Amino acid sequence: MPATQGTLRARLTRVLAGTLGATVLIAGGALLAAQSHTLERQLDASLRAHARSEIETAIDRSDHRAHLHDDAVDVSHSAGRTLALTKYAALYARDGAVLATTRSLRGHAPPWRRAWLDAAFDVTVRGVALRAVVLPMGTETDARALLLAVPRDALNAALRAQALLALGLLALALAIATALAAQLARWLTRDLDAIARTAREVSQGDLDARVGKVGGVAEVRSLAVDLDAMIARLAGLVATQRRFVSDAAHELRAPLTSLRGELELALRRPRTADEYRAALARAHDDVLALGALADDLLALARARTNADDGSASVAEAAARVAAMLRARADERRVALALEVPDALCVRCAPRDLERALRNLVENALRHAPADTAVTVRAEAHGESVTVSVRDRGEGVALEQAERIFEPFVRLDPARNRDAGGTGLGLAIVRELCRAHGGDASLDVHHEGPGARFVITLRSA
Numbered sequence: 001m002p003a004t005q006g007t008l009r010a011r012l013t014r015v016l017a018g019t020l021g022a023t024v025l026i027a028g029g030a031l032l033a034a035q036s037h038t039l040e041r042q043l044d045a046s047l048r049a050h051a052r053s054e055i056e057t058a059i060d061r062s063d064h065r066a067h068l069h070d071d072a073v074d075v076s077h078s079a080g081r082t083l084a085l086t087k088y089a090a091l092y093a094r095d096g097a098v099l100a101t102t103r104s105l106r107g108h109a110p111p112w113r114r115a116w117l118d119a120a121f122d123v124t125v126r127g128v129a130l131r132a133v134v135l136p137m138g139t140e141t142d143a144r145a146l147l148l149a150v151p152r153d154a155l156n157a158a159l160r161a162q163a164l165l166a167l168g169l170l171a172l173a174l175a176i177a178t179a180l181a182a183q184l185a186r187w188l189t190r191d192l193d194a195i196a197r198t199a200r201e202v203s204q205g206d207l208d209a210r211v212g213k214v215g216g217v218a219e220v221r222s223l224a225v226d227l228d229a230m231i232a233r234l235a236g237l238v239a240t241q242r243r244f245v246s247d248a249a250h251e252l253r254a255p256l257t258s259l260r261g262e263l264e265l266a267l268r269r270p271r272t273a274d275e276y277r278a279a280l281a282r283a284h285d286d287v288l289a290l291g292a293l294a295d296d297l298l299a300l301a302r303a304r305t306n307a308d309d310g311s312a313s314v315a316e317a318a319a320r321v322a323a324m325l326r327a328r329a330d331e332r333r334v335a336l337a338l339e340v341p342d343a344l345c346v347r348c349a350p351r352d353l354e355r356a357l358r359n360l361v362e363n364a365l366r367h368a369p370a371d372t373a374v375t376v377r378a379e380a381h382g383e384s385v386t387v388s389v390r391d392r393g394e395g396v397a398l399e400q401a402e403r404i405f406e407p408f409v410r411l412d413p414a415r416n417r418d419a420g421g422t423g424l425g426l427a428i429v430r431e432l433c434r435a436h437g438g439d440a441s442l443d444v445h446h447e448g449p450g451a452r453f454v455i456t457l458r459s460a
Contacts, residue, residue: 012189016181017174024173028166035162040131043155044120046075047133051148054089055137058146066091066143068100073150088130088149091137099143110147117145122152131155191220195227207235243406252293259286296424299355300407300431311460312350314378314387315340321357322376325365334365335373344378346385346457348436353457356432356440359425360389360453367393367451385459388443392450401442405430426453433457 050073058066068091072084091099096112108125116134123130132149191214201209210231211224266279318340329336346353357376364374368391378387396404403409408423430440438457446452 012185013178013182016184017178020177020181021174024170024177028170028173032163032166036159039155039158039162040120043075043131043150044133047073047120047131047148047150048135050074051133051135051146054148055135055146058091058137058143066099066137068102070102070104073148075150075154083154085150085154088125088128088132088147088151090147091143092145092147093142094144096144112145116147123149125149129153129156191224195220195224198227198231202231202234207231207238252290255286255289255293259283259290262286293424296428300424300428310347310349311345312348312353313342314344314346314353314385315342317350317354317357318376318378318387320354321361324358325361328362329365329374332365332368333370334368336361337373337375339375339377340387341378341380344380344385345460346436346438347460348432348438348457352432352436356429356455357387357389359429360455363425363453364389364391364393364451367391369393380459383459384438384456386454386456388452388454390446390450390452392448395449396442396451398444401444404442405440429453429455 054069058068068089070087073087075083075085086104087102088104090101090105090109092112093099098109098112101107101109105125110123110125116132117136118134120131120133123132129152130149131152132147134145134147136145137143191211194211194214198209198211210228212228214221214224262279262283266276271279315338318338322336322338326336361374361376368374372392375390376387377390378385405426407427409426426440433440433455436457438455440453440455443452443454
């Protein structure tokens with residue numbers, strides 16, 4: 001396991017064990033306090049019962065003078081045994097004077113306090129901790145109240161035994177809690193091992209690595225699914241990038257090879273001025289092709305990385321594109337028909353909208369037969385605007401509807417370099433639209449011949 005993963009598991013174990021341990025400690029402390037309170041109440045109840053018996057016998061003389069007995073006090077032990085404890089008792093007069101005491105308190109009876117009457121409390125006499133109760137005497141005697149106490153040793157011993165038992169149970173509970181926490185932490189983090197291992201494999205270049213199906217908590221399963229989806233998208237992007245680089249190199253090689261051949265042929269032997277002029281013309285065409293390819297590559301890169309905000313009029317952009325391409329349309333005997341309402345505006349930089357429309361119209365002109373029309377139509381649909389460009393050419397097969405938007409894709413010999421274009425026009429259209437929150441697609445459901453390309457943008 002990696003160090004970071006081990007640290008996470010160790011920290012999770014400590015947190016869980018600490019939480020469980022604190023819970024057990026608090027519960028044990030509360031239970032011990034409750035048990036201590038229960039034992040004290042049991043002792044107080046025994047003392048009060050014995051004190052009432054003592055009051056009944058304290059005035060059994062014929063002169064009704066109160067007196068005390070030195071017999072032991074029987075107290076029930078928590079284990080079910082009865083203990084005979086030394087009695088500490090004193091009788092107090094109504095003025096607080098001590099009337100009588102047991103031998104254990106002779107000469108050391110604590111001074112009377114009004115707050116003691118009918119109460120249970122702790123008191124210390126000659127260094128001995130006592131638990132005492134005070135009950136009032138009857139009206140037929142000169143005594144006011146009886147104090148009855150026993151040593152707290154038995155109670156303290158019972159509390160110590162309970163505390164030791166609680167500590168033992170606490171230690172056992174902490175050990176169990178630690179083991180459970182370690183197991184729970186292992187269960188919670190086991191799938192993180194697979195996720196971390198997959199991430200390392202991807203970082204080392206293995207884009208086929210996947211986490212796969214994992215158990216555990218829902219959040220970890222969701223993380224595994226998201227990671228696999230991200231890796232799949234990354235693999236697709238890398239494959240697309242590699243294919244793009246390969247296609248770009250291939251597209252650049254052709255005009256460069258042609259240019260090199262023309263120059264080498266021109267330099268091989270002396271030629272006439274007309275021959276040099278023809279060679280330079282062919283080289284000039286290759287340079288223009290390279291320039292067009294460079295422009296389209298730059299436009300594609302900018303579309304993917306930078307989209308200017310703004311608002312553009314669809315009618316104005318369509319009119320500028322029509323004016324720009326009118327001569328080419330006339331040369332191919334293709335009519336340009338604009339069906340664009342003046343009020344339609346979209347959220348897109350004007351130059352980006354114009355570039356997208358120009359690419360679509362140029363593509364349509366390349367494949368439109370003579371004596372047909374290329375139609376540009378715009379319509380509003382709620383919060384979006386669709387702009388379609390349709391030709392009456394050979395159309396596009398349904399299975400190629402998405403592939404046609406990939407860079408450098410030419411579906412048939414009619415879509416070759418000699419027919420014009422670099423193979424980036426439709427890819428640029430889609431990237432520009434997506435950069436502005438829209439999209440571009442091929443309408444595969446339209447009726448009639450030809451192809452109908454549709455771009456969708458948010459209305460402004």
